[in-house]
Amino acid sequence: MAPDRTEAASEAPDPDLDATVARLLGRRPQGDYAVAVSRPDGEPVVLVNAPFLHSGRPMPTRYWLIDPALNKVIGQLESTGGVKQAEAAVDPDLLAATHERYGRERDRLIPSDHTGPAPSGGVGGTRQGVKCLHAHYAHHLAGGDDPVGRWVHERLRETGELVEGLVPSASASVAERPSLRDADRLGSPLEILDGTAEAELGYRAEVGSADPPGAGAVGGGDRLVTFDIGYGSTELATVVDGRISAISLPIGAATVTAAHLHSDPPDPAELSAALSVIELHLDDVVREMPELAAAITDSTIVGLGAVRFVAEVELGVADGDEIDGCVLERDAAEELFRALATESHEDRAANPGLQPDHVGWIVGAMCILLEFMRRFAVDEIRVSTLGLLDGVAASIEAPTDFSPKPTRDPGR
Numbered sequence: 231m232a233p234d235r236t237e238a239a240s241e242a243p244d245p246d247l248d249a250t251v252a253r254l255l256g257r258r259p260q261g262d263y264a265v266a267v268s269r270p271d272g273e274p275v276v277l278v279n280a281p282f283l284h285s286g287r288p289m290p291t292r293y294w295l296i297d298p299a300l301n302k303v304i305g306q307l308e309s310t311g312g313v314k315q316a317e318a319a320v321d322p323d324l325l326a327a328t329h330e331r332y333g334r335e336r337d338r339l340i341p342s343d344h345t346g347p348a349p350s351g352g353v354g355g356t357r358q359g360v361k362c363l364h365a366h367y368a369h370h371l372a373g374g375d376d377p378v379g380r381w382v383h384e385r386l387r388e389t390g391e392l393v394e395g396l397v398p399s400a401s402a403s404v405a406e407r408p409s410l411r412d413a414d415r416l417g418s419p420l421e422i423l424d425g426t427a428e429a430e431l432g433y434r435a436e437v438g439s440a441d442p443p444g445a446g447a448v449g450g451g452d453r454l455v456t457f458d459i460g461y462g463s464t465e466l467a468t469v470v471d472g473r474i475s476a477i478s479l480p481i482g483a484a485t486v487t488a489a490h491l492h493s494d495p496p497d498p499a500e501l502s503a504a505l506s507v508i509e510l511h512l513d514d515v516v517r518e519m520p521e522l523a524a525a526i527t528d529s530t531i532v533g534l535g536a537v538r539f540v541a542e543v544e545l546g547v548a549d550g551d552e553i554d555g556c557v558l559e560r561d562a563a564e565e566l567f568r569a570l571a572t573e574s575h576e577d578r579a580a581n582p583g584l585q586p587d588h589v590g591w592i593v594g595a596m597c598i599l600l601e602f603m604r605r606f607a608v609d610e611i612r613v614s615t616l617g618l619l620d621g622v623a624a625s626i627e628a629p630t631d632f633s634p635k636p637t638r639d640p641g642r
Contacts, residue, residue, distance in 0.1 A: 290355030458534035487594035
């Protein structure tokens with residue numbers, strides 16, 4: 231996924247969005263931000279903030295809840311002892327880890343040569359314990375692995391005040407997104423990309439700038455299709471008539487989770503609904519891009535993004551070097567899905583191959599992976615650890631035409 235507006239200083243503010251945010255905040259926004267979560271009608275719910283305001287003042291709160299209705303009900307929860315109740319209900323070690331991840335995500339956006347005051351602390355600037363349920367719930371809605379946010383979510387469910395159908399943004403989500411792990415590798419921020427551009431970069435990352443796709447490009451396969459499960463969307467790409475053909479689908483590990491998987495563990499009806507929606511979007515590939523769909527059946531499929539994290543769980547090694555190039559077979563994926571989908575959040579968190587930041591949405595990613603393999607009868611996927619930044623690097627001097635080239639004379 232592409233970096234959000236807080237990482238792209240050249241991105242011009244949207245006057246209409248600024249006016250909407252000002253109305254919800256009760257004042258004009260004082261720093262750079264992006265919308266992390268919206269209502270189905272597009273009304274912003276959670277903002278993701280830059281670490282400094284325009285004045286230079288530190289902004290410790292990365293995720294900010296601006297929905298008036300949610301702010302009101304959570305304020306009522308706080309007024310009846312909710313902060314102390316949440317603190318008592320949550321494992322202190324899990325809470326401390328949440329603060330650490332939150333602070334690390336925010337602080338990685340601070341320039342290395344920055345001097346002067348800087349934001350500190352974890353969720354909402356808190357160093358330990360629970361200070362603000364609003365900040366924790368904003369973090370949870372934006373996809374953060376936040377036990378206090380989950381506690382608030384359950385209280386809202388119990389009181390019937392849960393807001394359904396919230397939509398995480400594909401362009402402004404948490405830094406645990408796979409393709410943002412090395413966001414400063416190229417020395418400058420990426421622009422916000424649409425899904426098709428992301429799909430193309432994912433494809434270029436795999437084939438590299440030096441070798442056009444074809445025999446030998448991926449383990450000797452004659453043709454390559456990249457399958458990239460992201461936080462808010464899923465991309466597919468291949469080459470058709472010498473050009474990259476790509477599509478982006480509005481289903482991602484977090485969006486599927488937020489829209490359908492509400493129970494812990496997920497209810498079978500929720501899983502069925504998620505799989506049905508994913509199948510409909512995969513049908514769009516067949517209808518809108520038949521050449522790409524046809525290529526899936528006779529190509530080497532390379533899995534990017536969250537496919538890598540599924541493979542880590544299968545191998546039982548979080549962030550292991552042996553992930554790149556391993557093969558994930560459909561039978562193994564089916565078995566893993568049955569295991570993860572029936573485990574509670576707490577049980578999944580104990581899995582040695584599952585990184586803490588991925589516990590909340592790994593089942594959503596598995597739904598996309600399994601439905602893709604079933605829909606197109608894919609028996610195996612080769613896993614890649616490459617991402618968008620590798621695609622950017624490969625694109626700097628890469629050709630735009632991937633038509634077959636004349637064979638070079640080895641004697642020259």
